[in-house]
Amino acid sequence: MTTGRVSFVGAGPGAADLITLRGARRIAEADVVVWAPSVVDAECVREHARAEAELVDFSRVPHEEVVELYRRAAASRLKVVRLHAGDPALWGGVQDQYDSCQRLGLEVEIVPGVAPLSAAAAVIGRELTGSEIAQSIILTAPDSVEQVREFAEHGTTMAVSLPGARAGHFVEKLRAGGYAGETPVVVAYKVSQPDELIVHTTVAELENTVKKHKLYRAALFIVGRTLKATQSRARREVPDEPIRSARPTSWSRRAATRIAARVEEPPNPAWTAVEGIQQAARKAPAKEEFKAEEPQKDTVTTEPVAKPKLTVVAAAKKTNSVQASTTPKKKPAPRKNTKRTNTN
Structure with missing residues (x-):
């Protein structure tokens, strides 16, 4: 990333699980999250933001300081997320900030959300x-x-x-x-x-x-x-009418066959993408280069960056095994000649 990035993310009506996959991914990647607790539930931020992220209460910060934050993002190449309740396109007041970020040379995007x-x-x-x-x-x-x-x-x-x-x-x-x-x-x-x-x-x-x-x-x-509530169909049903079972059509049989075949297939990685990104973003950076000598457990990641880490762990194990076998080996004892000599 050659410059900073500002993402205006629609947080949905407030619930942490009513946010888009892209919105949750941007929060997990963010260095700074700007939000207003009065309109966005705190759980939405705690669920997706990493522990090291800087959280800024927008309701307590004037507009000038928010623009200054965007300047800092451009200078330090930070990833900033500005959370909006619902969808930013509906009464979000996002246009002026979007234009300001573009003038600062920032990469800027709008992530839609679920409207209230x-x-x-x-x-x-x-x-x-x-x-x-x-x-x-x-x-x-x-x-x-x-x-x-x-x-x-x-x-x-x-x-x-x-x-x-x-x-x-x-x-x-x-x-x-x-x-x-x-x-x-x-x-x-x-x-x-x-x-x-x-x-x-x-x-x-x-x-x-x-x-x-x-x-x-x-x-x-x-x-x-x-x-206005409508009358339920169940109340209008005739109780004496016989219940007829639906006949399977050729299309439904083909669909059932395809669904059964997909059961054996591995799960689509797109459904676990956000979880993997969140875990990778929340993981604290290692203080030593080869500190991870023990194999990592219960770590799920879908990022390509995880592959070099697995290689480093494997290399560390190999080096340790070589160092543990530096004891000089004993010379083998000379073998005795057990063959019988024919004296005849």
Whole structure:
């Protein structure tokens, strides 16, 4: 690496296991990790960052010092990860920093993440773009809450990241835009995190619900008829209808044969790539060149760099075996002539 690298990584909604493989790999490689504990769960950093990495709380550092950190990364060829909640492309404020890193001559990249909206929809088990009700979603930032009335006139699904303390003003805009009082609303707070809270309510009861649960901080508000629960198919089934077994098709038989054949194949190394990189990055550097005389145990790595290490260990064992056999050998005793002489 001829220069430093800054990676703007989407940490997902907060859970440590809802981050992409590439994002986890960048954190494991990083010399410096910049993050805000208020929006990204600390477990996400502890799970992936190596012990020697420098952790910087972004919420306590002004923008000027962060830019200075990027300059230090360019001068010292450091690998820096800036963690963003959700996806950096959605209200991440990443564009100015991205341009600053490019001007400093740094290698810069953006690693997408799971958006909180997708995580909330997964928790409630709803498709937000149901073709029968709504085929589009309006994403609104807190600064655009004044335009909610115009957005509400479309009558489609709307998702707004907003402090709960402004719920009353938000309801007024929704009503003025045409949303009925019985329109379903889902309030998602810290989705996928240990203190996650998902509340189902309506436009008419939204303000009271927020006060009841004391949701005054930033939360995700999803509004739309597509959130209305549908009747379960199981309740509409006829109990007297006979159960018929499915007939296997030629395609399903071919698929079953292929799956059975793959069982004997070795596992795909791509699934263990992140684990191997994390273990290699967290491993402290050896103080002595040939300190690893004992064979390493339970070390999994998929990096090509691990191959020379195995060779060094093998060479050290061979040298030790030679040094251990430097005792001079005894000369063998002369053999006695056991052959009989014919005197006849």
